[in-house]
Amino acid sequence: MQLDERSTILLKEILLMPGVRVSDLQKKLDISRYQVNYSLSKIDDWLSSNQMPQLQKGRQTGIFVDQVVQETFPQLVKEATTPHDFIISDIERQRLIILLLLIREEPFSLFHLSSALKVSRNTVLNDLKGVASIVHSSKLQVKYTRKDGYYIEGNELDKRKIIIKLVHQMLQTPNGKYWFMEILGISEEEIVGIRQRLEKIEKRLKVRFTDEKLEELPITLSFVIRRIKQRKTLGTYYHDLLNTEEYKAVDELLLDQDKFDEKELLFITLQLLTSNVSSVEEQVQKGISGLIDGIVKMLNSFEQLACIHFQDKDDLVNKIYLHLKPAYYRIKYKLTVENPLLDSLLEEHGELHHLIKKSISPLEEVFGLEIPENESAFLTMMIGSWLLRQGEEISRRKMAIVVCPNGNSVSKLLFESLRGLFPEIVFLDYTSLRDFITYPLEYDIVFSTTFLRTDKKLFLVKPLLSNDEKYRLKVRVHQELNGYNPTNINLDELINLIEQNTPIRDIAGLKKSLQEFFREKQSNIVIPEQGNLKPSLQEVMRETNILIGYKAKTWQEAVQIASLPLLNSMSITPNYVNTMIEMFEHQEPYIVIAPRVAIPHARPEDGVNHLSMSLLKLDEDVDFGGYPIRIFIVIAAIDRSTHLRALMQLNDLLSEESNIHKILEATLKQEILSLLEEYSK
Known part of the structure; x- marks a missing residue:
């Protein structure tokens, strides 16, 4: 069966x-x-x-x-x-038809397609309607003549782009690789041969492709090589890739092939350049002028919008560069692929992604192009994971590693999410499936997004976890590691079991001790509350936190006045005020977020007790580093994310100059409160 x-x-x-x-x-x-x-x-x-x-x-x-x-x-x-044991879906069959027509070496009739896919001719006819719709979105058309059979008409570059896209999509489906071999005629020997050459290229370039990309590239290149041999030539010439190290390494890939035209060598070079890598032995930061500066400017902009300060920023810059180098070529030559986690990411981290999108203009200036949603989502994953980092010492606690073949940004986000979810476990590293086999350190637990064989405790997880899934995983891991679930223990039954085996002198005292014991064990299992956990702008900036009709001689004095409502409510400590002033006295005034508006802030650990904001409107401007400022908004965040919804709404409010004018002209607090209410919906 x-x-x-x-x-x-x-x-x-x-x-x-x-x-x-x-x-x-x-x-x-x-x-x-x-x-x-x-x-x-x-x-x-x-x-x-x-x-x-x-x-x-x-x-x-x-x-x-x-x-x-x-x-x-x-x-x-x-x-x-085997592949034929599964009932292939309509969309998968349509994708296979497209690939069949693009690599065919002889005319394909309805009979040929029906035989290859082992379905009826009527099924193929229905599939061809879907095929026409798919290729139309790539500026291609399905044609038929009695002489040539079914074929796809259009620009050669568009045909190769759809090959890249369909290979990626098919490998996400059950037995996708087997369909390629069974129906499209690619041999295991051919795939292994190309893969081995890619691994030699890895050593030559001193990089490691992600597991996912190392599975896709051999199949994609096999299709491309077939089209080249059929003299399906490109009209596009990627001359700007001639001086790249990847171009020099292409010869390694084509040792047994006839000499290819330079245009084709450059197209294959592009496939290497657009491939995600999981690591590099040496960070070679050349080839994309201004990218490092663009990353730094983007991070500075995000810090300003999100009111956070990155630790180890140089390391983060290098991590983002590692991702953006192939992304640059994907975006420039319109070879971006779908991000399967996009919908989940927007649902779970919508505010964070919103602020990332508002910060990436320096990168778009470097690229000279708009960064599409699926690529900016990877940046959100990477920066989101960086914000989850916490200091941790190695101890006698359980050791764990995370195995994820989905690339650096996805792996890092999952790693940091698990670290935050299980503070009692020491997470050593995240690794690809290939590197897992030879991982050198001792560990007790494996969290993996894919099935693998190990004698350690294995927990299968999804790359992006919702709150409900995090809770289920937390309970499950606690159950597996400790042998019980402290949220579901009947103390009366437990005491009855103990009493059957030994006399109990004080039943009430024992029950109280057990309650305290399990309460301590349960404290680490937090059940996520339902609904929106992030308060709105109106909720964090109440009427008592708004000050109007004040004067200040310096911006330092203005910050002190603006902080008074938060000090009075004990939302912040005096140290927080001092730190805000010290932090910006000798730095560029990047807390100036809009004309005549500044948002002084410090870190949560500098003295924040409760999430809150206050607003001071001065009667006259004060000078702040050459900027005239009349509105000071103090932001006190308790962590890296809870304030993001309110901050996003504040950014939207201040992005309209007319709103700033309304605040400056306001004589009553209610006028400002009405504006806050409008943007808190």
Whole structure:
């Protein structure tokens, strides 16, 4: 018996999130309760046919798989299934048709396509309608003549772009690689050969491609080489790539090929330049003029907007450069790929992403192009993970590593998210799947986004975790490591069990001690509150925090006056005020966020007790580093993220000069409060 595609996806979801409920699976996969239960029944039958324990289901506990299934699942799928055991979806079949037509060496009729895909001619005819729609978005057309059969017409560069896109998409699906070999005729030997040459190029360039890219490149290059051999030539000449190290390394890739035209060598060079890397042995910062300065300006702008200060900024600049170098070539030559985590990221980190988008104009000036949403999302992941960093000492606690093949920015975000979620665990590193095999340090736990074999405790996770998923993972890890779940212990039953084995002198005293013990253990498991946790601008800047009709001789005095409401409410300490003044006395006045407006602030650890903001409107301007300032807005943030919603609303308010004019002209606090209310919706 074989497992169908939907049931396979369902089983993987259960493996990733033990304790998931039927309602969760309905919502996740957008299917009915009946369909979920039907697939669960098929999974049980499939497990039984492979002599495996069936799913464990409970109304309170959710759905679990036995440990032996988790350990053997990857091998079971590999041994028990072939590409034809899965029912390929319509969209996947349409993508394969496009690739078939782009690498064909002879005319393809309806019969050829039907035979290759093992479906009826009517199915192929319906698929061709979908194919026409897909290629149309890439400025291509599906054509048919009796002499040439079905073929795709259009610019050669557009054809190669769609090849790159479809290879990426197909490798995200179950058995995508096998479809390439089974239907498109790519051999394992060919893929392995190109991969080995890419690994030699890695050594020559002193970089390591991500696992994901090292899987995609051999297949993409195989298709490209086929088209070159069919004399499907490019009209585009990437002359600005001639002096790159990647161009010099292309010969390594084409040792057994006939001599290719320089245009083709440059196109293959572009594939290397646009490939994400997970690490470099030597940071070679050349080839993209002004990129380092652009990154620094972007980070300074973000610090101003978000009221935060990056630690180890030079390291962060290098990390972003590592990501942006290939991104630059992807954006410049319109080769960007989909970011599968974009929707989740916008849902979980919308405010942070908003501020990143408002900060990237220095990079867009360097690129000379607008940075698309899918690329800016990777920046949000990287900067978000950096903000999650906390100091931590190595101790006798459990040691863990994170395995993620999705690239540097995604891996870093997951690593820092897990560190914040499990402060009791020491997270040593995040690594690719290849490097995991030879990882040199001792560890106890592996958090991984993909199935792998290890004798250590393994927890499967998603690259981007929602609050609910974080909570489920927290409870699950606590259960696995400590043998119990402190949120679900019946003390009366526990005492009764103890009493059966030994006399108890003071039952009430024992129960109180157990309550204290488990309360301490439970304190580290925080159940996320429902709803929006981030307060609005109106909520953090109340009427008592607004001051109008004051005068100050210096900007330092103005900061002290503006801080008075926050000092009176004990939201900040006097040290916070002193630190704000000291921090900006000898620096550029980048707290000047808009004409005549300054937002002094310091770090949470400098003396913030409660999230709050205050606003001072002076009767006359004071000089701040050559800038005339009349409005001072003190921001006191308790952490790196809770204030972002209010800050985003404040940025939107101050971006309109008419609003600044309204504040300057206001004679009553209510006039300013009405403006705050308008932008807090």
